[in-house]
Amino acid sequence: xxxxxxxxxxxxxTMMLNMGPSHPAMHxxxxxxxxxxxxxxxxxxxxxxxxxxxxxxxxxxSGYLQVIPYTDRLNYVSPLINNMGYSMAVEKLFGxxxxxxxxxxxxxxxxLSRISDHLTCIGASAMELGAFTAxxxxxxxxxxxxxxxxxxxxxxxxxSYIRPGGVKADLPPEFEPHIQxxxxxxxxxxxxCHQLLTRNRIFVDRLKEVGVISKEDALAYGITGPFxxxxxxxxxxxxxxPYSVYDRFNFDIPVGSTGDNYDRYLCRMEEMExxxxxxxxxxxxxxxxxxxxxxxxxxxxAAMMVDLAKMGETxxxxxxDVNLDPTLxxxxxxxxxxVEADEKRAVLPPKEDTYGNIEGLMQHFKLIxxxxxxxxPAGEVYQAVEGGNGELGFFVxxxxxxxxxxxxxxxxxxxxxxxxxxxxxGGYLADVVATFGSVNMIGGELDR
Amino acid sequence: MILEKIKEKFLDDxxxxxxxxxxxxxxxxxxxVRELAQYLKTDPVLDFNILMDLTAVDYLWQERKPRFxxxxxxxxxxxxxxxxxxxxxxxxxxxxxxxVSIWPVADWFEREVWDMFGIKFKGHPxxxxxxxxxxxxxxxxxxxxxxxxRQPLVGPQN
Numbered sequence: 001x002x003x004x005x006x007x008x009x010x011x012x013x014t015m016m017l018n019m020g021p022s023h024p025a026m027h028x029x030x031x032x033x034x035x036x037x038x039x040x041x042x043x044x045x046x047x048x049x050x051x052x053x054x055x056x057x058x059x060x061x062s063g064y065l066q067v068i069p070y071t072d073r074l075n076y077v078s079p080l081i082n083n084m085g086y087s088m089a090v091e092k093l094f095g096x097x098x099x100x101x102x103x104x105x106x107x108x109x110x111x112l113s114r115i116s117d118h119l120t121c122i123g124a125s126a127m128e129l130g131a132f133t134a135x136x137x138x139x140x141x142x143x144x145x146x147x148x149x150x151x152x153x154x155x156x157x158x159x160s161y162i163r164p165g166g167v168k169a170d171l172p173p174e175f176e177p178h179i180q181x182x183x184x185x186x187x188x189x190x191x192x193c194h195q196l197l198t199r200n201r202i203f204v205d206r207l208k209e210v211g212v213i214s215k216e217d218a219l220a221y222g223i224t225g226p227f228x229x230x231x232x233x234x235x236x237x238x239x240x241x242p243y244s245v246y247d248r249f250n251f252d253i254p255v256g257s258t259g260d261n262y263d264r265y266l267c268r269m270e271e272m273e274x275x276x277x278x279x280x281x282x283x284x285x286x287x288x289x290x291x292x293x294x295x296x297x298x299x300x301x302a303a304m305m306v307d308l309a310k311m312g313e314t315x316x317x318x319x320x321d322v323n324l325d326p327t328l329x330x331x332x333x334x335x336x337x338x339v340e341a342d343e344k345r346a347v348l349p350p351k352e353d354t355y356g357n358i359e360g361l362m363q364h365f366k367l368i369x370x371x372x373x374x375x376x377p378a379g380e381v382y383q384a385v386e387g388g389n390g391e392l393g394f395f396v397x398x399x400x401x402x403x404x405x406x407x408x409x410x411x412x413x414x415x416x417x418x419x420x421x422x423x424x425x426g427g428y429l430a431d432v433v434a435t436f437g438s439v440n441m442i443g444g445e446l447d448r
Numbered sequence: 449m450i451l452e453k454i455k456e457k458f459l460d461d462x463x464x465x466x467x468x469x470x471x472x473x474x475x476x477x478x479x480x481v482r483e484l485a486q487y488l489k490t491d492p493v494l495d496f497n498i499l500m501d502l503t504a505v506d507y508l509w510q511e512r513k514p515r516f517x518x519x520x521x522x523x524x525x526x527x528x529x530x531x532x533x534x535x536x537x538x539x540x541x542x543x544x545x546x547x548v549s550i551w552p553v554a555d556w557f558e559r560e561v562w563d564m565f566g567i568k569f570k571g572h573p574x575x576x577x578x579x580x581x582x583x584x585x586x587x588x589x590x591x592x593x594x595x596x597x598r599q600p601l602v603g604p605q606n
Contacts, residue, residue, distance in 0.1 A: 049579035056564075057588055061595050092469050219525070222499050222553040233525070240528055379468050382501075382521055382532060393501055393521065399510060410501040410521070418556040447579055 014042055021050050025128045025433045029443055032432065039429045044421040051443035059407035063373035064090055064164065067407060072158045074409060075445040077120050078113035078388040080149070083162035088243065089383035089394035090164035093376035094346055102166050103245045104286040109161065110385075111275040111282070112149060112179070115186065116142045117388030117440070118268040125437025126197060129206050134193050141189035144182035151175050164374065165347035176283055183276050190272060198266075207262035211423040211435030214259060221419035225390025225412050226267045227439070231259035237386035248285070249278045261438045346374045373402035389413045389440055411445040450494060450531050457487060471532055478518070478535040482545040488522060488531070489550060496522040496531065499547065502557035504565045508591035514538035516567060537567055546572040564589035
């Protein structure tokens with residue numbers, strides 16, 4: 001057989017390759033079914049749903065307050081923003097407004113969440129391209145922020161901090177200095193990462209002109225957030241449809257021009273700086289509320305007070321200032337009234353009332369007990385907030401009972417994943433990792 | 449202004465328009481959904497260029513007819529306004545027009561609604577389950593699907 005005859009027998013065919021569901025670069029679990037011609041991607045089919053935990057179904061089974069812990073687990077990199085979106089949707093149903101101080105606390109917390117979200121995204125996608133140092137630096141910065149978040153909420157990830165009508169508790173006094181330090185550290189880290197990545201030949205070559213999406217496609221696919229902004233459209237929910245107190249802060253919306261991976265990287269880097277600006281302004285402007293507490297006299301933990309009361313030693317309780325245990329600090333009346341709305345139908349009473357008198361206890365139980373809970377009037381609302389990846393929408397339908405009739409989440413990375421095949425087609429197999437990393441797909445939010 | 453324009457254009461096919469807590473809502477006949485979407489997208493004054501969300505609600509427990517609502521959330525980037533369009537779909541005829549040709553993102557959103565509620569979208573190029581697996585029986589977000597029902601995960605049949 002001659003070589004010419006042999007070469008005629010070679011058939012060209014597309015090679016199918018399963019990337020995921022268990023692949024180190026497929027954050028969480030997702031499967032991309034690639035059709036390859038050599039190293040070129042000819043087709044890409046995306047299979048999601050591996051992390052589906054029936055969030056929307058579970059939300060229909062539980063009371064309004066019981067949904068909050070579920071929202072922590074949607075976008076688990078920036079849970080505070082999810083809390084805020086859901087709480088604002090429920091507040092919108094009630095038509096109530098949280099207090100000024102509470103709004104500022106919410107802004108501070110959700111901006112810290114946004115920074116940690118972007119740090120994770122850039123760090124992880126840089127690591128997948130081989131830049132391990134940047135990942136470690138960014139995790140270091142995120143750690144400072146998480147420590148601050150832990151200080152306030154008592155948890156790092158499953159925080160359940162922002163609730164309809166307010167927040168769980170006020171900021172502890174050591175929080176602001178810690179965050180000021182954390183911001184300074186984060187700025188240092190970002191500077192270092194700029195030096196490591198932004199002009200790094202390898203990094204730039206891997207990202208530039210890769211995973212390009214046009215303005216028109218991005219809009220047709222309903223893409224929002226840094227992904228849309230990298231194409232040059234300055235849509236940001238915080239600016240376009242300001243919620244909470246975002247209209248009081250000076251901050252810029254960074255936009256890209258080409259819509260490639262590199263622009264998305266730059267957008268995210270700049271957004272972190274803008275978020276830090278917002279946090280600094282919020283700390284400067286945050287109103288005091290009735291925060292200055294007279295701590296004269298004996299302080300005893302609330303639990304001990306309950307124990308004493310059980311033994312009948314209730315003398316002098318009226319004069320006592322209650323110092324609560326760490327997860328509940330800020331739950332006393334002086335703090336509580338400044339961070340919770342004046343809305344008896346929805347907001348838990350101060351902890352000293354819960355522990356100290358029958359009315360407070362009853363109100364607490366009425367709000368907590370299953371089948372009672374908070375009961376917004378019948379109706380339906382859509383509330384959008386700017387999540388780490390774009391517009392995070394909550395569509396809540398109420399039928400007037402204690403359970404939400406339907407809770408729908410509009411996950412920001414869902415439309416991006418729908419558009420992902422557009423960006424992968426025609427590129428190299430190795431670029432799948434770079435492009436997919438820039439999506440910042442969060443399984444919990446995508447699959448719910 | 450938005451709701452008036454929709455009413456003017458589609459007359460009797462718009463059953464109800466109202467505003468609740470600042471959200472504009474129009475309840476329409478499901479047969480005009482595609483036409484309405486095209487109009488909302490192309491009209492220069494309305495200019496709804498982004499389909500923000502597409503979902504459905506099952507009103508079984510409220511014993512309402514039609515049983516399902518398909519809910520569209522639209523946003524206009526240039527005008528900075530939003531509107532919610534709701535179209536009732538009854539159990540007897542679980543179909544509604546697909547919007548994939550107008551907004552490609554509807555592809556995935558509609559697959560999710562099919563997956564979760566069993567509403568079929570006419571003209572959808574690839575209507576299959578998205579979050580659940582193909583062998584899954586039933587549509588989990590329907591109100592008559594038991595919350596704690598379990599199904600074995602059956603592998604693909606070779």
